[in-house]
Amino acid sequence: ETVLTQSPGSLSLSPGERATLSCRASQSVSSRYLAWYQQKPGQAPRLLIYGASSRATGIPDRFSGSGSGTDFTLTISRLEPEDSAVYYCQQYGNSPGTFGQGTKVEIK
Amino acid sequence: QVQLVQSGAEVKQPGASVKVACKSSGYTFTTYGISWVRQAPGQGLEWMGWISGNNGHRDFAQNFRGRVTMTTDTSTGTAYMELRSLRSDDTAVYYCARDCSSTFCYGDYWGQGTLVTVSS
Numbered sequence: 001e002t003v004l005t006q007s008p009g010s011l012s013l014s015p016g017e018r019a020t021l022s023c024r025a026s027q028s029v030s031s032r033y034l035a036w037y038q039q040k041p042g043q044a045p046r047l048l049i050y051g052a053s054s055r056a057t058g059i060p061d062r063f064s065g066s067g068s069g070t071d072f073t074l075t076i077s078r079l080e081p082e083d084s085a086v087y088y089c090q091q092y093g094n095s096p097g098t099f100g101q102g103t104k105v106e107i108k
Numbered sequence: 109q110v111q112l113v114q115s116g117a118e119v120k121q122p123g124a125s126v127k128v129a130c131k132s133s134g135y136t137f138t139t140y141g142i143s144w145v146r147q148a149p150g151q152g153l154e155w156m157g158w159i160s161g162n163n164g165h166r167d168f169a170q171n172f173r174g175r176v177t178m179t180t181d182t183s184t185g186t187a188y189m190e191l192r193s194l195r196s197d198d199t200a201v202y203y204c205a206r207d208c209s210s211t212f213c214y215g216d217y218w219g220q221g222t223l224v225t226v227s228s
Contacts, residue, residue, distance in 0.1 A: 045153065
């Protein structure tokens with residue numbers, strides 16, 4: 001199965017700063033089939049990005065995704081307090097689907 | 109609006125089975141699939157599998173093959189996930205998510221989650 005490794009494990013930034021989250025796959029993810037989710041405590045995950053770079057409905061444009069092959073990035077350009085959450089990547093190009101272990105973003 | 113409403117929390121003994129329901133509304137059930145994802149306490153997300161709402165095709169994570177059954181009832185727009193031979197490490201919140209129809213992809217709408225506790 002495709003193992004996804006996210007880095008860093010956690011980061012603490014101030015409002016207005018840029019966050020860069022990495023997701024590295026153990027093998028190439030075909031057709032850029034990679035998604036990003038946001039999860040806040042006690043809530044279900046929320047889809048942010050699919051197809052590596054397409055924003056889901058209603059997602060602010062400060063969230064952007066990029067990458068291909070084995071290296072993918074989620075960028076939050078101007079952090080807001082409500083962006084405090086755990087972020088997960090998921091690949092769906094290779095069976096079975098797999099998630100990364102998550103990156104926790106804290107807003108100072 | 110699209111909604112997925114899951115059945116309530118369950119407490120099961122080791123070795124038992126649990127069946128979680130996921131009732132959809134606000135969209136045509138047969139034009140999408142349903143994926144199942146679980147999250148153990150304090151842990152990350154784990155992809156369990158996917159079922160098409162159209163033709164019943166399925167795909168499962170290796171960890172669950174032989175122990176999980178995923179079904180759909182297209183007349184009510186409800187998906188079910190049954191997990192057998194429960195162990196204490198199956199204690200988790202189980203989520204359903206609306207997914208693609210022809211193969212698994214990403215979950216764009218999620219249920220509220222169902223807590224399954226396995227304890228003697």
